[in-house]
Amino acid sequence: MTAAVVEIDHLWSVFRSGGMDAVVHQDLSLRIQPGELLSIVGGSGSGKTVLLRQILGLETPARGRVTVLGEAAASMGREGAASRVGMLFQHGALFSAFSVLDNIAFPLRELQTLPADLIHDVAMVKLRMVGLDTSAAHKMPADLSGGMIKRAALARALVMDPPLLLLDEPTAGLDPGSADEFCALLQSLHQELGLTVVMVTHDLDTLLELSTRIAVVADKHIVTEGTAAQVMAYPHPFIQEYFLGERGRRASTLLHTTPPTS
Numbered sequence: 593m594t595a596a597v598v599e600i601d602h603l604w605s606v607f608r609s610g611g612m613d614a615v616v617h618q619d620l621s622l623r624i625q626p627g628e629l630l631s632i633v634g635g636s637g638s639g640k641t642v643l644l645r646q647i648l649g650l651e652t653p654a655r656g657r658v659t660v661l662g663e664a665a666a667s668m669g670r671e672g673a674a675s676r677v678g679m680l681f682q683h684g685a686l687f688s689a690f691s692v693l694d695n696i697a698f699p700l701r702e703l704q705t706l707p708a709d710l711i712h713d714v715a716m717v718k719l720r721m722v723g724l725d726t727s728a729a730h731k732m733p734a735d736l737s738g739g740m741i742k743r744a745a746l747a748r749a750l751v752m753d754p755p756l757l758l759l760d761e762p763t764a765g766l767d768p769g770s771a772d773e774f775c776a777l778l779q780s781l782h783q784e785l786g787l788t789v790v791m792v793t794h795d796l797d798t799l800l801e802l803s804t805r806i807a808v809v810a811d812k813h814i815v816t817e818g819t820a821a822q823v824m825a826y827p828h829p830f831i832q833e834y835f836l837g838e839r840g841r842r843a844s845t846l847l848h849t850t851p852p853t854s
């Protein structure tokens with residue numbers, strides 16, 4: 593059997609606030625295999641972003657284990673994490689004082705081991721890989737459209753060729769046309785680069801277009817996972833609310849399945 597890229601075993605995420613422990617994940621387990629594009633869906637505050645942060649090693653499990661490519665996520669360190677995991681934040685999170693090219697090059701510069709001309713060349717390759725024109729290299733983030741910001745942030749996330757890419761609401765804030773284009777880019781990069789991708793999204797179109805598997809977080813753990821049709825058939829209040837109604841009808845049309853009735 594192939595080794596999983598991400599293994600989450602019996603994870604508990606607990607935050608202490610106001611003298612009380614808030615349990616976000618309770619005995620949550622999930623395995624993500626090479627080449628999957630796994631989407632995580634769940635209600636607001638269900639702990640999707642905390643799960644991404646656990647995979648990135650930015651949070652430490654209160655109990656349980658999160659490993660990325662066989663190593664404990666929390667002990668990867670910044671450099672180790674950067675070479676294994678690329679992260680596309682919801683709003684791009686570009687440095688506003690840096691040009692597009694300097695943003696893309698930033699993780700390579702941080703290594704302090706590569707010559708400047710090599711860093712420049714690699715950053716230009718990544719800029720073109722995400723469909724940006726070379727004329728965008730010296731633009732500042734404030735001069736970019738929403739779609740260009742996402743592309744530049746994606747190029748930065750992939751600049752160190754990580755095998756694993758995390759996407760937090762990749763199409764949030766984009767108009768429908770730009771969202772479609774960005775989805776097409778993500779799909780082609782997923783396939784061409786052989787990436788393993790973990791995505792958090794509220795957007796049903798993005799979910800259905802890109803996911804090879806969907807995991808639903810509710811009640812502090814993964815309540816069900818599988819194909820869209822399998823997940824939609826699972827009788828849980830969040831799933832019914834999420835997939836029913838107008839959005840759900842469109843989803844079921846696309847899938848040629850009938851959503852569960854309440």
Ligand SMILES: Nc1ncnc2c1ncn2[C@@H]1O[C@H](COP(=O)(O)OP(=O)(O)OP(=O)(O)O)[C@@H](O)[C@H]1O
Pocket residue numbers: 607608609614616634635636637638639640641642643
């Ligand atoms: N550093 C922290 N300290 C205390 N509580 C936290 C911390 N980070 C997250 N939480 C809490 O954990 C819970 C889950 O947050 P998270 O951001 O993962 O939810 P989410 O599923 O991504 O929600 P949304 O869909 O609204 O973005 C929330 O109640 C949040 O307040």
